[in-house]
Amino acid sequence: MKDFKYYAPTEVAFGRDSEERIGELALKYGAHKVLVHYGGSSAVRSGLIDKVYGQLQKAGLAYVSLGGVVPNPRVSKVREGIELCRREGVDFILAVGGGSVIDSAKAISVGVPYDGDVWDFYTRKAYASVCLPLATVLTIPAAGSEMSDGSVITNEDGNLKKDYCTDIFRCKFAVMNPERTFTLPPFQTACGVVDMMMHTMERYFSHDDDMVLTDAVAESILRTVMDCAFKVLRDPQDYVARAQLMWAGSIAHNDLTGCGTTGDWGTHMIEHELSGMFDVAHGAGLAAVWGSWARNVYMLLPSRFARFAVNVMGVTNDFTSVEKTALAGIEAAERFFHAIGMPVSIPELIGRPATEEEILKMADTCTGGDSHSVGVFKPLWSADIAAIYRAANG
Amino acid sequence: MKDFKYYAPTEVAFGRDSEERIGELALKYGAHKVLVHYGGSSAVRSGLIDKVYGQLQKAGLAYVSLGGVVPNPRVSKVREGIELCRREGVDFILAVGGGSVIDSAKAISVGVPYDGDVWDFYTRKAYASVCLPLATVLTIPAAGSEMSDGSVITNEDGNLKKDYCTDIFRCKFAVMNPERTFTLPPFQTACGVVDMMMHTMERYFSHDDDMVLTDAVAESILRTVMDCAFKVLRDPQDYVARAQLMWAGSIAHNDLTGCGTTGDWGTHMIEHELSGMFDVAHGAGLAAVWGSWARNVYMLLPSRFARFAVNVMGVTNDFTSVEKTALAGIEAAERFFHAIGMPVSIPELIGRPATEEEILKMADTCTGGDSHSVGVFKPLWSADIAAIYRAANG
Numbered sequence: 104m105k106d107f108k109y110y111a112p113t114e115v116a117f118g119r120d121s122e123e124r125i126g127e128l129a130l131k132y133g134a135h136k137v138l139v140h141y142g143g144s145s146a147v148r149s150g151l152i153d154k155v156y157g158q159l160q161k162a163g164l165a166y167v168s169l170g171g172v173v174p175n176p177r178v179s180k181v182r183e184g185i186e187l188c189r190r191e192g193v194d195f196i197l198a199v200g201g202g203s204v205i206d207s208a209k210a211i212s213v214g215v216p217y218d219g220d221v222w223d224f225y226t227r228k229a230y231a232s233v234c235l236p237l238a239t240v241l242t243i244p245a246a247g248s249e250m251s252d253g254s255v256i257t258n259e260d261g262n263l264k265k266d267y268c269t270d271i272f273r274c275k276f277a278v279m280n281p282e283r284t285f286t287l288p289p290f291q292t293a294c295g296v297v298d299m300m301m302h303t304m305e306r307y308f309s310h311d312d313d314m315v316l317t318d319a320v321a322e323s324i325l326r327t328v329m330d331c332a333f334k335v336l337r338d339p340q341d342y343v344a345r346a347q348l349m350w351a352g353s354i355a356h357n358d359l360t361g362c363g364t365t366g367d368w369g370t371h372m373i374e375h376e377l378s379g380m381f382d383v384a385h386g387a388g389l390a391a392v393w394g395s396w397a398r399n400v401y402m403l404l405p406s407r408f409a410r411f412a413v414n415v416m417g418v419t420n421d422f423t424s425v426e427k428t429a430l431a432g433i434e435a436a437e438r439f440f441h442a443i444g445m446p447v448s449i450p451e452l453i454g455r456p457a458t459e460e461e462i463l464k465m466a467d468t469c470t471g472g473d474s475h476s477v478g479v480f481k482p483l484w485s486a487d488i489a490a491i492y493r494a495a496n497g
Numbered sequence: 498m499k500d501f502k503y504y505a506p507t508e509v510a511f512g513r514d515s516e517e518r519i520g521e522l523a524l525k526y527g528a529h530k531v532l533v534h535y536g537g538s539s540a541v542r543s544g545l546i547d548k549v550y551g552q553l554q555k556a557g558l559a560y561v562s563l564g565g566v567v568p569n570p571r572v573s574k575v576r577e578g579i580e581l582c583r584r585e586g587v588d589f590i591l592a593v594g595g596g597s598v599i600d601s602a603k604a605i606s607v608g609v610p611y612d613g614d615v616w617d618f619y620t621r622k623a624y625a626s627v628c629l630p631l632a633t634v635l636t637i638p639a640a641g642s643e644m645s646d647g648s649v650i651t652n653e654d655g656n657l658k659k660d661y662c663t664d665i666f667r668c669k670f671a672v673m674n675p676e677r678t679f680t681l682p683p684f685q686t687a688c689g690v691v692d693m694m695m696h697t698m699e700r701y702f703s704h705d706d707d708m709v710l711t712d713a714v715a716e717s718i719l720r721t722v723m724d725c726a727f728k729v730l731r732d733p734q735d736y737v738a739r740a741q742l743m744w745a746g747s748i749a750h751n752d753l754t755g756c757g758t759t760g761d762w763g764t765h766m767i768e769h770e771l772s773g774m775f776d777v778a779h780g781a782g783l784a785a786v787w788g789s790w791a792r793n794v795y796m797l798l799p800s801r802f803a804r805f806a807v808n809v810m811g812v813t814n815d816f817t818s819v820e821k822t823a824l825a826g827i828e829a830a831e832r833f834f835h836a837i838g839m840p841v842s843i844p845e846l847i848g849r850p851a852t853e854e855e856i857l858k859m860a861d862t863c864t865g866g867d868s869h870s871v872g873v874f875k876p877l878w879s880a881d882i883a884a885i886y887r888a889a890n891g
Contacts, residue, residue: 106512
């Protein structure tokens with residue numbers, strides 16, 4: 104097991120009445136003038152944005168707003184937010200939405216006090232030491248950005264999707280009302296399920312296989328998420344199941360599932376190229392390539408995949424062959440993805456196979472022209488990644 | 498399920514090399530002059546206190562020290578610490594030890610800036626809004642105080658053991674090196690195991706029985722702790738098992754196991770009277786009365802105890818009788834306590850039965866002369882609590 108750091112300082116207000124606390128929490132964490140940052144029209148239509156404004160008014164807080172954040176949030180919108188915050192003297196950002204909105208807010212938060220261009224953080228040209236405080240009213244359980252240290256932004260100039268991680272822009276608070284997720288369409292719900300599963304699985308598939316407490320917690324999260332996925336797809340207003348998913352999304356990505364293990368993150372990197380090139384939903388992209396990644400790497404520690412097969416997927420252990428058990432688990436995961444309407448191949452994801460040219464380009468970008476490998480469980484180079492895309496292409 | 502708040506801001510540095518970060522972390526969290534607060538001579542003998550001094554010196558930090566904290570930490574020592582901090586201009590407290598030392602440090606932290614007597618906080622005569630920042634170098638996995646909002650102090654004047662909970666004195670950071678727990682004697686190790694189990698179980702036995710994610714996490718912690726208890730009692734230097742226990746102690750009591758449930762805390766209150774009167778080890782006291790508590794209350798929701806029996810204790814479910822399964826689980830828990838050397842009755846705890854007079858006095862103190870009930874799963878009044886002590890007396 105690895106030495107580890109665990110740091111998840113976000114104050115979570117969870118439940119039906121949590122939205123009543125928005126103003127009080129913003130005051131507690133030092134807000135005077137708030138940027139209300141959000142995505143599409145659903146947050147407006149549902150009345151949530153008005154509720155947020157009302158909460159801020161009641162607390163005597165000034166605010167401006169900036170909507171229009173899209174999935175795979177764009178650096179152009181981030182730059183617009185930075186300008187707005189500077190012009191308006193904003194000192195607190197409230198992200199109302201899901202991972203894309205929070206990631207965009209995080210980028211704005213480090214961009215405002217920085218002299219250069221915010222993209223510098225995402226290309227490791229600069230490291231932030233200060234930022235505006237930020238918080239979230241979460242509406243989509245998936246990305247876990249509400250408790251994570253990460254932000255992923257897409258630069259339209261070159262279809263680059265890059266991440267930046269720092270403790271300083273972790274959310275001060277996160278308001279989570281599971282009722283807000285009742286109206287999530289089935290596809291988006293399923294994408295969220297895959298995303299939170301993958302945040303757990305990227306940390307679970309590790310050569311550090313002796314941190315049994317972390318493993319047990321991870322397996323609990325995965326089993327609960329899979330069970331509740333079916334429940335909310337059958338009944339979108341199942342509050343209890345929606346609540347499990349919402350909380351699972353947070354603890355899957357607040358590092359609890361990585362205590363003592365080494366995260367891999369290969370599947371995420373492989374998917375980032377897909378959504379950078381084809382602008383697909385992140386969760387769907389992960390589902391489309393995970394099985395191909397797993398079959399490429401499992402032989403380095405088949406016992407780990409066998410444990411996943413039995414403890415998470417409910418596969419009957421084949422005591423004569425750890426490899427067979429491992430493979431049965433990968434197949435079961437793909438069956439689960441299919442059962443909740445997710446793709447398990449690139450054609451299912453984008454409607455056609457990727458061309459060989461596209462595959463080579465994505466594989467090359469993913470490793471920076473083989474200047475670095477991707478993943479830890481098995482370090483992958485361009486050729487490995489191209490092989491994974493090809494396996495997912497059939 | 499209940500709406501909930503989750504707030505666990507403590508930065509954890511976990512592992513063999515974590516102690517190298519003490520100075521850096523103290524600086525990061527604003528220390529200039531540190532009170533090094535500790536317990537008995539073992540922290541000195543082991544070289545840990547010298548290592549802490551070295552770390553502080555290397556970081557250019559001044560310090561004073563105050564040892565001698567005892568189990569069931571005394572308010573007199575707290576008052577001594579408060580005086581020392583004021584006299585020396587201390588602005589940061591570093592608790593080196595287990596729960597007693599951390600609880601004492603928390604009391605000092607709120608006492609220093611307070612005009613009145615620190616005991617006021619524990620009797621609800623005052624509520625703290627400021628405190629000195631504090632942190633810990635943990636050596637005993639048990640109380641979970643390193644990530645909790647609670648402090649329990651004993652007032653020698655009347656053998657009163659009282660708790661005070663507030664977010665403001667949560668530790669800024671916690672350094673946890675499992676190697677420091679290698680030398681814990683078997684009895685103290687087992688007491689810690691019971692304590693962390695009870696922190697989980699007090700939250701698990703709840704009428705809010707639909708927060709399945711929290712339940713699954715709690716069950717994972719309990720199963721892991723029980724397994725690792727046997728491992729470390731067999732081999733005290735089993736690093737991996739010691740590490741699971743150390744991390745389990747923290748997440749059992751940082752509220753993760755209470756998300757969406759209503760904690761009971763009846764067993765803790767019943768035990769506090771025992772250790773107030775007989776100065777016994779907290780974990781041993783909990784083990785001595787838990788079974789009697791459980792048999793007194795389980796019929797209010799036998800399915801909950803049956804779930805515990807099967808999912809935690811590995812009892813074979815009796816599908817014809819949820820009550821029989823529930824009772825089998827309580828018995829299995831007592832068997833486990835015995836197997837790790839813990840008492841399951843008052844005579845086993847203090848060497849003789851409690852007298853009827855002692856029982857009535859403890860029951861009366863516990864409820865403030867029946868001015869309030871204790872516990873939530875089944876609210877208990879003096880007569881109930883006396884019955885539980887009597888059941889544990891046989």
